Amino acid sequence: MIAYSQYNPVRLADVPYWDFETDVAIIGFGATGASAAIEARQAGARTILFERSSGSGGASALSGGEIYIGGGTDAQKAAGFDDNVADFTAYLKLAQGPCVDDAKCELYGREALNHYQWLKNQGVPYRGNYLPGKVIEPIDDSTLIWSGSETAAPFYTKAKPAPRGHVIQHMGWGGGRPLVDILEARARDLGTQIELDARAVALIVDGKSIAGAVVRIDNTYKFVRAHKGVVLATGGFVFNEAMRRKYCPDSFRVKNPIGDKDDGIGIELGVSVGGDAIHMDQFFTTCPWTIPADQAHGVFVNVAGQRFINEDCYHGRVSRCAIDQPGGKVYLLLDSANFSQPFDLAGITIAGTGETWEEVEAELEMPAGTLSATMAVYNEHALEGRDPLFDKQPPILKPLDQSPFVALELNFETSFFSIFTLGGLKTSVDAEVLDRSGAPIPGLYAAGRCTSGLPAWGHGYSSGLSLADCTFFGRQAGRNVAMT
Amino acid sequence: MIAYSQYNPVRLADVPYWDFETDVAIIGFGATGASAAIEARQAGARTILFERSSGSGGASALSGGEIYIGGGTDAQKAAGFDDNVADFTAYLKLAQGPCVDDAKCELYGREALNHYQWLKNQGVPYRGNYLPGKVIEPIDDSTLIWSGSETAAPFYTKAKPAPRGHVIQHMGWGGGRPLVDILEARARDLGTQIELDARAVALIVDGKSIAGAVVRIDNTYKFVRAHKGVVLATGGFVFNEAMRRKYCPDSFRVKNPIGDKDDGIGIELGVSVGGDAIHMDQFFTTCPWTIPADQAHGVFVNVAGQRFINEDCYHGRVSRCAIDQPGGKVYLLLDSANFSQPFDLAGITIAGTGETWEEVEAELEMPAGTLSATMAVYNEHALEGRDPLFDKQPPILKPLDQSPFVALELNFETSFFSIFTLGGLKTSVDAEVLDRSGAPIPGLYAAGRCTSGLPAWGHGYSSGLSLADCTFFGRQAGRNVAMT
Numbered sequence: 001m002i003a004y005s006q007y008n009p010v011r012l013a014d015v016p017y018w019d020f021e022t023d024v025a026i027i028g029f030g031a032t033g034a035s036a037a038i039e040a041r042q043a044g045a046r047t048i049l050f051e052r053s054s055g056s057g058g059a060s061a062l063s064g065g066e067i068y069i070g071g072g073t074d075a076q077k078a079a080g081f082d083d084n085v086a087d088f089t090a091y092l093k094l095a096q097g098p099c100v101d102d103a104k105c106e107l108y109g110r111e112a113l114n115h116y117q118w119l120k121n122q123g124v125p126y127r128g129n130y131l132p133g134k135v136i137e138p139i140d141d142s143t144l145i146w147s148g149s150e151t152a153a154p155f156y157t158k159a160k161p162a163p164r165g166h167v168i169q170h171m172g173w174g175g176g177r178p179l180v181d182i183l184e185a186r187a188r189d190l191g192t193q194i195e196l197d198a199r200a201v202a203l204i205v206d207g208k209s210i211a212g213a214v215v216r217i218d219n220t221y222k223f224v225r226a227h228k229g230v231v232l233a234t235g236g237f238v239f240n241e242a243m244r245r246k247y248c249p250d251s252f253r254v255k256n257p258i259g260d261k262d263d264g265i266g267i268e269l270g271v272s273v274g275g276d277a278i279h280m281d282q283f284f285t286t287c288p289w290t291i292p293a294d295q296a297h298g299v300f301v302n303v304a305g306q307r308f309i310n311e312d313c314y315h316g317r318v319s320r321c322a323i324d325q326p327g328g329k330v331y332l333l334l335d336s337a338n339f340s341q342p343f344d345l346a347g348i349t350i351a352g353t354g355e356t357w358e359e360v361e362a363e364l365e366m367p368a369g370t371l372s373a374t375m376a377v378y379n380e381h382a383l384e385g386r387d388p389l390f391d392k393q394p395p396i397l398k399p400l401d402q403s404p405f406v407a408l409e410l411n412f413e414t415s416f417f418s419i420f421t422l423g424g425l426k427t428s429v430d431a432e433v434l435d436r437s438g439a440p441i442p443g444l445y446a447a448g449r450c451t452s453g454l455p456a457w458g459h460g461y462s463s464g465l466s467l468a469d470c471t472f473f474g475r476q477a478g479r480n481v482a483m484t
Numbered sequence: 485m486i487a488y489s490q491y492n493p494v495r496l497a498d499v500p501y502w503d504f505e506t507d508v509a510i511i512g513f514g515a516t517g518a519s520a521a522i523e524a525r526q527a528g529a530r531t532i533l534f535e536r537s538s539g540s541g542g543a544s545a546l547s548g549g550e551i552y553i554g555g556g557t558d559a560q561k562a563a564g565f566d567d568n569v570a571d572f573t574a575y576l577k578l579a580q581g582p583c584v585d586d587a588k589c590e591l592y593g594r595e596a597l598n599h600y601q602w603l604k605n606q607g608v609p610y611r612g613n614y615l616p617g618k619v620i621e622p623i624d625d626s627t628l629i630w631s632g633s634e635t636a637a638p639f640y641t642k643a644k645p646a647p648r649g650h651v652i653q654h655m656g657w658g659g660g661r662p663l664v665d666i667l668e669a670r671a672r673d674l675g676t677q678i679e680l681d682a683r684a685v686a687l688i689v690d691g692k693s694i695a696g697a698v699v700r701i702d703n704t705y706k707f708v709r710a711h712k713g714v715v716l717a718t719g720g721f722v723f724n725e726a727m728r729r730k731y732c733p734d735s736f737r738v739k740n741p742i743g744d745k746d747d748g749i750g751i752e753l754g755v756s757v758g759g760d761a762i763h764m765d766q767f768f769t770t771c772p773w774t775i776p777a778d779q780a781h782g783v784f785v786n787v788a789g790q791r792f793i794n795e796d797c798y799h800g801r802v803s804r805c806a807i808d809q810p811g812g813k814v815y816l817l818l819d820s821a822n823f824s825q826p827f828d829l830a831g832i833t834i835a836g837t838g839e840t841w842e843e844v845e846a847e848l849e850m851p852a853g854t855l856s857a858t859m860a861v862y863n864e865h866a867l868e869g870r871d872p873l874f875d876k877q878p879p880i881l882k883p884l885d886q887s888p889f890v891a892l893e894l895n896f897e898t899s900f901f902s903i904f905t906l907g908g909l910k911t912s913v914d915a916e917v918l919d920r921s922g923a924p925i926p927g928l929y930a931a932g933r934c935t936s937g938l939p940a941w942g943h944g945y946s947s948g949l950s951l952a953d954c955t956f957f958g959r960q961a962g963r964n965v966a967m968t
Contacts (some may be wrong), residue, residue, distance in 0.1 A: 006921040097733075098733035098734055098736065099733055246760065246762040247763075249583055252582065268920060271920065272920075276730065278730040278731060280764070280765075281764075281765035304791070304873045306790045367861055367872045369864075370857075370861055373861075377851055377852075377853045377857075381851065389854070390788070435490075436491075
């Protein structure tokens with residue numbers, strides 16, 4: 001028996017027979033694959049969805065079900081936010097930083113309102129209300145939250161802020177599972193054939209075109225003919241240590257991969273036929289330091305007692321910048337007006353306390369005049385409502401002057417810094433997988449975290465960008481492969 | 485006529501005729517290619533070296549001709565340094581940081597003394613003396629200099645320091661040209677056939693093996709049969725903007741690519757046949773801020789008035805950390821005891837002066853209590869010979885307390901920050917190009933900056949690592965391809 005373990009493509013002429021024949025084969029059944037299936041079926045293409053696990057979900061189902069949508073939604077308007085395509089698009093570009101894909105930002109910027117309507121049309125419920133404050137996910141069933149760095153420097157100076165995190169109506173955390181359930185039901189209703197416990201191991205090539213895939217089911221290789229093409233929707237590679245070592249070694253600074261055993265197979269399959277994997281060094285991380293909410297008023301310092309970020313940024317941006325700091329840990333400084341017991345899950349500990357910042361400094365064994373000078377400068381200006389160093393904004397900007405004071409420790413080894421990868425296949429706005437010259441590989445599409453998409457840059461991540469990317473470009477993949 | 489512009493491999497069966505037949509084809513005639521040719525010829529293999537330009541050189545010839553060699557050389561011993569393989573190897577690993585390739589460090593750690601002898605055997609002259617101090621390249625014809633971060637934290641705490649930059653005997657800067665000239669003469673003497681103005685455009689594959697290459701000479705495609713294999717020795721990709729945008733976008737923070745139009749073709753050719761390109765986000769940068777030498781005693785702060793590095797590190801490590809700072813510039817603080825006019829080429833300007841650090845702070849428009857507090861803490865401890873924040877070591881550690889004071893500006897846009905890329909093909913210690921599963925691609929070898937080699941990590945670069953990698957692993961490539 002042939003071993004397909006290295007993801008080497010199989011030539012069409014070498015395929016002995018077909019176990020499945022279809023127009024479209026989709027690999028992976030998270031939000032990306034489900035969205036692709038819905039569109040492919042609506043375009044009339046026979047569609048089979050192959051999923052490695054015993055059910056749908058992937059990393060999407062482990063998420064909060066939040067989708068980054070702007071440009072003037074009903075929920076934004078009802079809450080009095082006058083968002084528009086230009087500011088929304090500008091923010092998307094800023095959030096991609098040096099990894100920016102202008103065309104993807106512009107397309108999604110223009111189409112997000114239609115995409116929101118599409119989500120509703122599939123049956124995704126939105127309560128429609130706005131939940132103010134700095135929350136990671138709603139603990140009730142609210143729709144609209146601030147989920148990025150919109151109001152923080154430098155973003156607010158270049159794009160008018162608006163909240164854009166749109167969360168499925170679902171009580172509490174974990175809206176990703178019901179979101180995928182709804183998309184799955186829709187895909188099934190539309191006649192998608194679904195094959196579970198089916199692991200893709202190779203693509204089948206006809207010259208330069210993709211003609212199908214080899215999948216393993218019950219320890220047997222099965223040959224799938226996909227007359228129109230294949231959609232890769234397999235997620236990132238955070239659980240593949242060998243890939244991380246080669247392409248994203250800085251991600252080992254933190255310890256908590258999240259996802260559904262994301263092993264990078266879609267990236268490997270795409271590259272095996274000439275696809276281009278880009279920005280493979282980029283990753284998301286966050287430690288939930290804004291829980292309880294008062295902690296959001298804290299000031300971060302590194303082991304040298306220096307601030308390094310305007311702490312009103314998105315918690316993930318702050319966390320990503322935190323792990324750039326030397327010394328393996330950072331401190332979150334709080335006063336008694338803003339302290340309560342840290343969130344258990346976060347693994348955040350109390351490293352020092354004091355009646356003055358000088359006492360905290362001494363307890364942390366920092367040289368005199370370091371942390372205390374930092375806090376003197378911070379408090380002096382915070383009282384005036386400004387932060388000349390990092391441009392942190394009110395109301396998050398508050399002096400920390402109510403003793404006693406405390407320094408919480410976020411330790412890169414022992415605190416809960418979740419992580420997932422952002423690099424992947426380079427795709428067009430039509431979700432075509434591109435080769436290294438920029439040309440589409442005929443018959444091969446991809447979306448979600450096996451691609452470099454809307455959340456391309458770890459330092460610019462905002463909640464909801466990944467599911468926006470998965471669902472919107474998943475749809476692009478499904479529609480475009482069906483129209484091949 | 486077929487267009488080979490996208491580096492797509494050509495099947496052996498599709499080659500119409502042979503313009504060249506050889507055992508070994510080497511692509512690129514810098515130090516890597518020349519070293520490979522010498523070994524291939526000495527092993528008895530017919531060898532043709534194809535070079536895009538009209539002469540040898542590449543980026544190697546634009547370098548200082550410095551090679552990182554340790555373990556106890558004659559020059560080290562004569563200068564009283566008791567270096568050994570263990571400390572040398574440990575330093576090599578530290579210098580690769582998260583990108584470490586243990587096997588390459590261990591092999592080169594063991595073999596560097598033999599490699600030094602080999603260089604001498606080829607005719608590379610070494611005066612044999614030691615030039616103390618913190619120099620970028622000798623301005624005389626000295627042999628041994630400090631060329632890395634050996635004496636600086638954290639390196640000195642984990643590997644006993646020794647100077648290891650071994651420079652060809654050559655008056656002044658620019659030893660790279662005579663180094664390549666010597667290797668070229670040797671390669672020619674040994675009977676290497678050299679084809680200039682010959683640009684490689686594709687590899688020729690026989691199943692999974694590399695059977696030759698297509699080169700363009702006088703606007704005509706020429707077919708090269710290489711019975712034993714092909715060696716890629718083409719350098720990095722710093723002059724290929726499209727590649728940098730996709731794989732190394734942070735490199736655009738600075739503006740001065742150096743090299744010989746390094747376009748990444750070797751990486752593209754390797755990947756076109758299944759090679760694995762790794763650590764593509766890594767790059768070297770430096771701004772020559774240690775010229776004049778007294779400036780090495782300066783203290784760096786970012787725009788928030790914060791120190792960020794022990795400034796006794798290698799100038800390139802300091803520079804690489806500098807461009808991680810926000811605000812597009814950093815300041816090098818000096819007192820009158822350590823100031824002289826900055827090196828013209830560096831584009832370093834005077835941004836502020838003052839009789840006190842408070843005055844400098846004000847002139848730089850930093851909030852009161854930022855830079856001045858930084859310098860108060862620094863000077864207090866420097867007087868005691870220590871740096872509790874960054875562990876900078878004497879004698880570079882000196883208080884800056886002789887007024888007037890000055891702040892020099894290193895601007896990422898306008899100062900001269902040179903840059904070249906470090907990412908490239910993943911290769912074995914035998915210089916075999918590896919595919920994504922880690923298996924060698926039969927008949928394909930590579931070395932130098934088209935690979936991820938000894939200088940794998942931008943933050944750990946030390947002068948001489950790249951030429952050590954080029955010459956040593958170039959030799960590995962030449963010897964191993966010849967013995968295929």
